[in-house]
Amino acid sequence: MKLSGVELRRIRMPLVAPFRTSFGTQTVRETLLLRVESADGEGWGECVAMSDPLYSPEYVDGCADVLRRFLVPALTRRDRLDATLVAPALAPFKGHLMAKAALEMAVLDAELRERGVPFARELGAVHERVPCGVSVGIMDSVPELLDAVAGYLDAGYARIKLKIEPGWDVAPVRAVRERFGDDVLLQVDANTAYTLADARHLARLDPFDLLLIEQPLPEDDIRGHAELARQVRTPICLDESITSARSAADAIALGATSVVNVKPGRVGGYLEARRIHDVCVAHGVPVWCGGMLETGLGRAANVALAALPGFTLPGDTSASDRYYRTDITAPFTLADGHLAVPTGPGLGVEPLADALAEVTVDTEWVAA
Template identity: 70%
Template sequence: MKIENIELRRVTMPLVSPFRTSFGTASERETTLVRVTTANAEGWAEHAAEPDPLYSSEFLDGGDVVIRDHLVPRLQALGGRLTAELVATTLAPVKGHPMSKSVLETAILDAQLKEAGTSFAHHLGAVRDCVPAGVSVGIMDSLDELLAAVESYLAEGYLRIKLKIEPGWDLEPVRAVRERFGDNVLLQVDANTAYTLADARHLGQLDPFGLLLLEQPLAEDDILGHAHLAKLIQTPICLDESIESARDAAAAIALGACSVINIKPARVGGYLEARRIHDVAAANGVPVWCGGMLETGIGRAANVALAGLPNFVLPGDTSASSRYYAQDLTAPFVLEEGHVRIPRGPGIGVDILPDVLGEITTSSMAIRF
């Protein structure tokens, strides 16, 4: 495939409501969109990094520099003729920066599949037409506010509720949700690395609530700590930030550090590596689900396609567009009896709305091949 141009476009979109985690509070989604142009197609992807290096060491401004000055030149050295399957090995000499590598690989893969007339879902190996949708509920100012939010999401039809937790906002919110909505609601919690192994006894108090899982309670580099914690509590441990590759997944499973994995394609370097993690987990009988990073319709389309693979057996953060945006960058994803439909058009299968794109763009830069 001959690439003619790569564009980096910075956009900012307001969220319908602030989203708070143990890392901080977001009221808007600022991201860099990457557009790859060939003679016959254009591919799109969005950078998952946040403006500040809180979720990970990557951040948006740094990502733009890495893409422009270090990653794209390596792709240009191939003469502009490359496939998505070559991106990871070509960019491997640049240490780290999986989100920046992912956004390039994904945009190239989108263009490549559009030229071939093949959908993301078909290419990755999806076996479903739609996927069950869960919703992530941020940390609230009060239990009443939390319960109102959960009630609203359940009324919309979401099949699973995920509560963000941190020290001081954990046992009581979970207890309140269980008491109000009962034991039949699929409920899980996400700590985003907010605890240490010294909190094991406290985290064990979550066991009676029958949670699907406890996501990433300890630091991302504390695999052994998670393995030890898994022996001390009954709630299944799910790893998120700790898993950046199929090799990480294999090691964590072998050490007993997790019994569930949250796969975020951007965090692991792209959808091709995400598929490898899926395969490793499936071979070991470990279920996976697809996490979210406040994606617009661009990233959501690719995530929904990935979540159609057979070992994605738990509802993911594949929420409807209205969960985050009053106006999405694409036609909105909507709930259909608790599910979101997988796009079947070429590439990611959705079209960018040019008027919306123009309104939210704050800067752009083109790189000729």
């Protein structure tokens, strides 16, 4: 295909409830969507960068700028383009993995729509539905947390993930175990909030039989994670530290991780996410699909990825109503703790015109 241009669309969607992590509290999700056009059709992509550079160095305004000035022109200059050529074409521009991932996703969606191939089939999915976990933010009190967890378990979620930070870790985990028992699949996510000096404290989580501790230390502290893994029994899972298949292979070789959270936007796209999956499978390391409060567009792609054989743990591919009262696509609805993998061409979902218009705050056309 040859791109005729790319639409950058900013949307603003209120969350059903504040979502607090060690990075801060979100009440609104501001997202950058991409729509690529060619002579044969269109495709959609979603950039997972946040409004501020707190989770990663990328942020919405920065992504829009680098897409407008560098990334989109690098693709629209090409006479022939498919999704496998996106990463090589963008490689001269350092970093900006979330922006690159959104552009690759849109090109892949357009290509697969033209070929009549579902996202899941192209990636190598083997399941028709995937088990879903839910991420529970930091609360003002333990009783509030317990009420939230009870609601998610009643809804059928297969796994509970608790966000933690210093001062909110052992007590809430203990309370959830005491209230709901040992049969609940439970894990915690620190979002880089600790240091290796906290190893003894983090070891206090060992008695609670957690699936994993996700990203306890800063993303660049691979050696620290390897040392922490020797001091605690709970498996260490890396998230922010994993930016490519190579970084995953290195972390596994160093003993810094025994579980990997794959977030396509964080690693440059779904094709690199599949490579990370393949590396982990080759080393016997389980993977699961993380979430970034995606709309139905990004959720559709994540569910397709989570249907690959190596995704053996429930991911953060929760239902649409976990975060949004109204999604911009037909909502993803939980059934027996699972979400169905879309089967239509490309992403298998389309933005709903009225819903999309209601949350759109700005659009910009970047022509070839």
